[in-house]
Amino acid sequence: MDVNEGIARYFAKYPTGTIRGTEDEMGLTLFVTGSMDLNFSQDLQNLLSWSIGQLEGQKRLIIDLDKVNYLSSTGVGALSNALIEARKRNLPLFLRNMQPRIRSVFELLGLMNFFDEIGPNG
Amino acid sequence: MAETGPREDERHPDDLIGMLTLSANLGRIYAQDESEKANISAIDTMRHSFRADAAALFYMTGEKDFRVCLAGTDFPISLPEKRWTLCVETHSGDASIARFGPWSLPGIEKPLSDWISARLYTSGSSSGFVFLGKDSGPWTEKESAALASIRTIIAPIIEIRFQRDAEEHKRREAELLLSRNESRLRDLFEGSRDMIYTADAGDSITSVNMSGPNLLGYPTKSDLIGKPFGSFALNPSDRSLFLERIAKDGYVDDYEIVLTKRDGTTIFCLETAHTLKNPSGGIRELQGIVKDITQRIEAERDLWRTNLQLAEANLKLQKTQVLMVQHEKLASIGQLAAGVAHEINNPLGFLISNGKSLEKYFGKIRAAWTAASASPDPALSEFMVKANLAGIFSDADAIFAESRDGFERIRKIVLGLKDFSRVDRSGDFDSYDVNAGIESTLVVAWNEIKYVSEIRKKFGALPLIKARGSEVNQVLLNILVNAAQAMGGLGRSEKGVIDIETRAEADKVIISIRDDGPGIPENIRNKIFDPFFTTKEPGKGTGLGLSISYDIIVNKHAGSLWVESEPGQGTTFYIVLPVAGPPPAGSDAGSDAGTGPVSA
Numbered sequence: 001m002d003v004n005e006g007i008a009r010y011f012a013k014y015p016t017g018t019i020r021g022t023e024d025e026m027g028l029t030l031f032v033t034g035s036m037d038l039n040f041s042q043d044l045q046n047l048l049s050w051s052i053g054q055l056e057g058q059k060r061l062i063i064d065l066d067k068v069n070y071l072s073s074t075g076v077g078a079l080s081n082a083l084i085e086a087r088k089r090n091l092p093l094f095l096r097n098m099q100p101r102i103r104s105v106f107e108l109l110g111l112m113n114f115f116d117e118i119g120p121n122g
Numbered sequence: 123m124a125e126t127g128p129r130e131d132e133r134h135p136d137d138l139i140g141m142l143t144l145s146a147n148l149g150r151i152y153a154q155d156e157s158e159k160a161n162i163s164a165i166d167t168m169r170h171s172f173r174a175d176a177a178a179l180f181y182m183t184g185e186k187d188f189r190v191c192l193a194g195t196d197f198p199i200s201l202p203e204k205r206w207t208l209c210v211e212t213h214s215g216d217a218s219i220a221r222f223g224p225w226s227l228p229g230i231e232k233p234l235s236d237w238i239s240a241r242l243y244t245s246g247s248s249s250g251f252v253f254l255g256k257d258s259g260p261w262t263e264k265e266s267a268a269l270a271s272i273r274t275i276i277a278p279i280i281e282i283r284f285q286r287d288a289e290e291h292k293r294r295e296a297e298l299l300l301s302r303n304e305s306r307l308r309d310l311f312e313g314s315r316d317m318i319y320t321a322d323a324g325d326s327i328t329s330v331n332m333s334g335p336n337l338l339g340y341p342t343k344s345d346l347i348g349k350p351f352g353s354f355a356l357n358p359s360d361r362s363l364f365l366e367r368i369a370k371d372g373y374v375d376d377y378e379i380v381l382t383k384r385d386g387t388t389i390f391c392l393e394t395a396h397t398l399k400n401p402s403g404g405i406r407e408l409q410g411i412v413k414d415i416t417q418r419i420e421a422e423r424d425l426w427r428t429n430l431q432l433a434e435a436n437l438k439l440q441k442t443q444v445l446m447v448q449h450e451k452l453a454s455i456g457q458l459a460a461g462v463a464h465e466i467n468n469p470l471g472f473l474i475s476n477g478k479s480l481e482k483y484f485g486k487i488r489a490a491w492t493a494a495s496a497s498p499d500p501a502l503s504e505f506m507v508k509a510n511l512a513g514i515f516s517d518a519d520a521i522f523a524e525s526r527d528g529f530e531r532i533r534k535i536v537l538g539l540k541d542f543s544r545v546d547r548s549g550d551f552d553s554y555d556v557n558a559g560i561e562s563t564l565v566v567a568w569n570e571i572k573y574v575s576e577i578r579k580k581f582g583a584l585p586l587i588k589a590r591g592s593e594v595n596q597v598l599l600n601i602l603v604n605a606a607q608a609m610g611g612l613g614r615s616e617k618g619v620i621d622i623e624t625r626a627e628a629d630k631v632i633i634s635i636r637d638d639g640p641g642i643p644e645n646i647r648n649k650i651f652d653p654f655f656t657t658k659e660p661g662k663g664t665g666l667g668l669s670i671s672y673d674i675i676v677n678k679h680a681g682s683l684w685v686e687s688e689p690g691q692g693t694t695f696y697i698v699l700p701v702a703g704p705p706p707a708g709s710d711a712g713s714d715a716g717t718g719p720v721s722a
Contacts, residue, residue, distance in 0.1 A: 076426070
């Protein structure tokens with residue numbers, strides 16, 4: 001799977017946000033930067049769906065949110081829908097490096113306990 | 123107003139002094155009274171001076187009202203436009219002075235024979251007129267000239283008054299329009315159910331509608347005014363990002379932000395705002411509308427939560443299903459093994475008994491040979507040497523002993539297999555001898571264990587317990603085989619040791635199985651009972667064994683199963699089983715003991 005091909009295919013260029021992906025033998029990591037607003041999040045959802053479909057077997061998907069500075073409700077939806085698909089396929093999905101203000105939104109919505117987190121070096 | 127005739131010494135206006143006096147009077151009247159009623163006084167004075175029987179002043183107000191003031195009355199009269207126009211048309215032609223008659227004033231029956239009228243001014247399409255009428259004879263040229271002169275004097279006054287009135291009217295109308303517009307905008311601002319606010323360049327709120335304090339749970343606007351907007355945000359850095367964006371683009375559309383109410387609860391809000399810039403380009407004012415979208419967000423959240431819960435439940439269900447299938451498989455394997463064992467048992471039976479018979483017969487033959495060896499017949503001796511009967515008899519003992527041993531081993535294995543799967547008992551809870559169960563499991567597992575480990579047993583005196591023996595044996599087998607495989611993976615030249623201990627304590631039986639293998643690292647120790655968790659290579663284990671074992675001991679038998687381990691020092695599994703078995707169905711433990719035949 002070429003993650004950058006997927007990013008180019010599913011992702012328009014946004015002035016306020018970007019996505020970068022790296023693959024290794026454990027799976028795929030997607031680094032999200034900037035604003036997860038409405039349009040960005042819709043594209044992100046498509047990209048995540050495609051990525052989950054491409055990952056074989058027990059390979060894991062990590063979504064790194066270290067550089068996310070804004071999370072819209074559509075962004076929360078994109079991540080939730082990705083998790084639902086991952087669970088259906090019994091694929092491990094982890095969030096990483098959530099900033100406190102991003103985490104607080106998930107906690108307010110009572111969704112935090114559905115997600116698994118992985119440490120910065122995991 | 124009382125009517126008085128002219129005094130004798132009052133001069134007629136056709137006389138210069140009289141004209142000046144009339145002019146001065148009219149000037150004084152109009153200077154003193156700015157209202158419309160001045161026209162009444164004026165026309166009264168005119169009638170008086172000209173000694174007319176009737177006089178009327180036709181004019182228009184600034185509001186385009188058509189009026190007439192009749193001398194001798196108290197108030198101006200409004201006429202419909204048509205009637206007014208009809209009256210003034212009698213002043214015909216372009217001349218400023220007209221003479222006509224007989225004619226009567228509107229509303230007055232009595233016509234007068236001679237009239238004289240003067241057009242006072244023209245404004246647009248309208249004019250003002252003064253009409254004088256009398257019955258005592260035609261108006262003279264002098265009187266006509268006098269009227270013309272008076273007209274010249276007062277026309278400008280009347281015109282100015284008319285224009286001023288018209289302007290005043292326009293001004294009042296414009297003010298009214300402005301005030302209505304202002305009201306409408308104010309209603310829009312105040313009445314909006316969304317919060318509308320303005321803030322200065324430092325993001326302090328400068329004005330807000332009532333929806334603002336309502337949204338945030340404050341009683342009055344002054345609770346918000348003067349405060350920084352960011353102080354109402356759950357994360358002030360969210361507001362900082364907003365301000366960065368609006369400074370750059372001049373506006374922000376649909377920005378989601380979480381705000382905190384006075385009581386500490388949070389609301390999800392959506393804001394659209396723009397800035398007014400000052401000439402230098404800096405922000406003069408920020409104007410925004412904030413909408414409460416909490417309900418919408420909560421509805422979406424409920425949807426996500428439900429779907430997530432469903433997905434997790436689904437996954438659990440899948441795993442449970444696999445577990446159950448695995449249970450079934452193991453149960454059938456057990457049955458299969460028992461069946462095979464049973465099949466072997468039969469031929470084994472007559473092998474053993476035939477062996478015994480053979481040994482007995484051989485004994486007899488040996489006795490005969492011994493007796494025959496004693497006889498010194500040389501032909502017999504030669505034959506016996508050739509046949510190597512001595513060698514045969516010497517080997518025979520060893521052969522019979524080995525065979526007996528072999529049969530015994532097979533018998534033990536078959537017995538162990540049958541006992542292990544206990545298929546001759548019902549699948550329900552029964553009396554189970556833990557120590558015997560361990561022994562039969564060792565028989566089955568021996569092939570895995572014998573190359574890598576010794577077994578040391580320390581069995582206490584145990585009561586029989588209520589359990590499903592075949593299931594408990596499965597658990598023991600699983601743990602023993604895991605231990606043996608872990609130890610085998612170390613590749614040591616010497617065999618390790620597996621210590622098995624059992625003891626009774628109060629109403630429980632405690633089993634411990636300790637190996638001196640590699641141990642289990644801490645970070646996976648609490649995962650080993652998870653379904654599908656395995657450290658073996660793909661294809662070398664399903665990762666289900668310990669999860670099934672856990673299910674059997676904890677859920678089915680109301681027991682406990684846990685592990686203690688130190689990497690490099692080995693692993694100990696502890697199994698605790700209640701002597702009385704699990705509590706009956708319907709009570710807390712939720713197992714299904716005693717509810718009739720139930721498959722595993």
